Amino acid sequence: MTFSERTEPAFSICVYCGSRPGNDAAFADVARHAGEWIGRHGGQLVYGGGRAGLMGVVADATLAAGGSVVGVIPRALVEREHAHRGCTELIVVETMHERKRIMAERSNAFLALPGGIGTFEEFFEAWTWRQLGYHDKPIGLLNQAGYYDAMLAFLRHGVASGFMGAAQMALIEVGDDWRTLLQTLVREAAYPAPTRLDKV
Ligand code: AMP
Numbered sequence: 001m002t003f004s005e006r007t008e009p010a011f012s013i014c015v016y017c018g019s020r021p022g023n024d025a026a027f028a029d030v031a032r033h034a035g036e037w038i039g040r041h042g043g044q045l046v047y048g049g050g051r052a053g054l055m056g057v058v059a060d061a062t063l064a065a066g067g068s069v070v071g072v073i074p075r076a077l078v079e080r081e082h083a084h085r086g087c088t089e090l091i092v093v094e095t096m097h098e099r100k101r102i103m104a105e106r107s108n109a110f111l112a113l114p115g116g117i118g119t120f121e122e123f124f125e126a127w128t129w130r131q132l133g134y135h136d137k138p139i140g141l142l143n144q145a146g147y148y149d150a151m152l153a154f155l156r157h158g159v160a161s162g163f164m165g166a167a168q169m170a171l172i173e174v175g176d177d178w179r180t181l182l183q184t185l186v187r188e189a190a191y192p193a194p195t196r197l198d199k200v
Contacts (some may be wrong), residue, residue, distance in 0.1 A: 009044035009068055011186050014107035016047070016122040017054040017188045018115035019082075022147075030144045030178050031057040034113065037182050039065025046107040048099070048122075049073030049091070051084035054113055059084050072102045100125060104135065108189035111140045111181065114147040130171050138188035140173045148174070181184045 021028050031054040038045050048055055050072025053083050063086055071075040071087035071176055093099045098124065104110075112123035126139050141148055152174065158164040173188075175181040 010042040010198045011037060011189055012044040012046055012070075012107045013182075013185065013189075014110045014126075015056060015105050015113060016110065016115060016119045016126075017113035018119060019048075019050050019055055020116065021057070022114055022180040023032040024145060027054060028057050028149070031113055032141065034055075034061075034111070034142075034182060035061025035067070036064045036065045036176050037179065039067030041065070041186070043186070044070060044107075046070045046101070046103050048083055048118070050077070050082050050155040051083065054115065056084060058113070059087065059182070063088070063104050063175070064083055071104055071194045072106070074099055085180060090135055091153065103191070104129070104137075107137070108140045109140070109185040111142065111185060113142050114144055122152075126169075127172055131168050138173060138185045139171065141177065141183045142178055142181055143174055143176045146159075 015034065017031055022087065035045065035058040039062045041084060045059060045067060047059060050056065059071065062069050068088040070089045070091065071084055072091045072093060073083050073097055075092050075094060077083065083090060089100060089114065093102060104126065110126040112119055129135055130139060141150065143152065153167065155164070159166060159169060173184055
């Protein structure tokens with residue numbers, strides 16, 4: 001395909017998810033469904049560029065369904081052979097900060113699937129940036145099989161304890177159905193809600 005024949009993706013979604021598969025096959029299933037949905041709808045996946053765990057599953061599924069995949073990975077991880085070589089575009093960066101900035105810039109929405117500390121950190125950073133007004137892109141959290149129940153309970157404890165407000169909770173979309181959540185994020189990305197920062 002020549003450059004002029006390349007079409008712009010319908011949307012670009014940044015997915016944060018585990019570099020491990022987790023111990024329930026439902027986690028990999030949902031990563032595969034999400035990737036297939038993005039690819040089938042002419043979307044672009046932006047992610048951490050790895051090939052392990054759920055990261056590899058969502059990237060492979062997006063590619064197989066005809067979507068494009070932008071991987072953004074620090075050089076150190078490439079050297080440790082963590083990079084997914086099948087990415088449509090693999091952006092190698094020097095620092096984690098640069099990586100997260102590019103991942104955010106290249107996408108219209110963020111989705112966190114189940115994962116570990118890397119996923120938590122990325123999700124919370126996207127949320128923090130939104131509450132501070134650095135972006136107004138929708139952010140979703142997929143609570144697959146109740147994986148995030150305990151974290152959501154703690155967030156409610158943060159609200160009850162006066163360290164957070166209901167308006168901040170309103171800046172994220174939480175759902176247990178991957179399809180509904182993806183549809184919501186893509187719709188909100190196309191028609192962003194008026195900023196709710198005045199209430200924060
Ligand atoms: P974790 O949830 O701790 O497995 O970390 C996953 C998140 O951190 C992903 O969304 C990636 O952006 C990043 N990450 C962690 N490990 C890797 C890896 N081996 N290769 C690429 N990215 C990774």
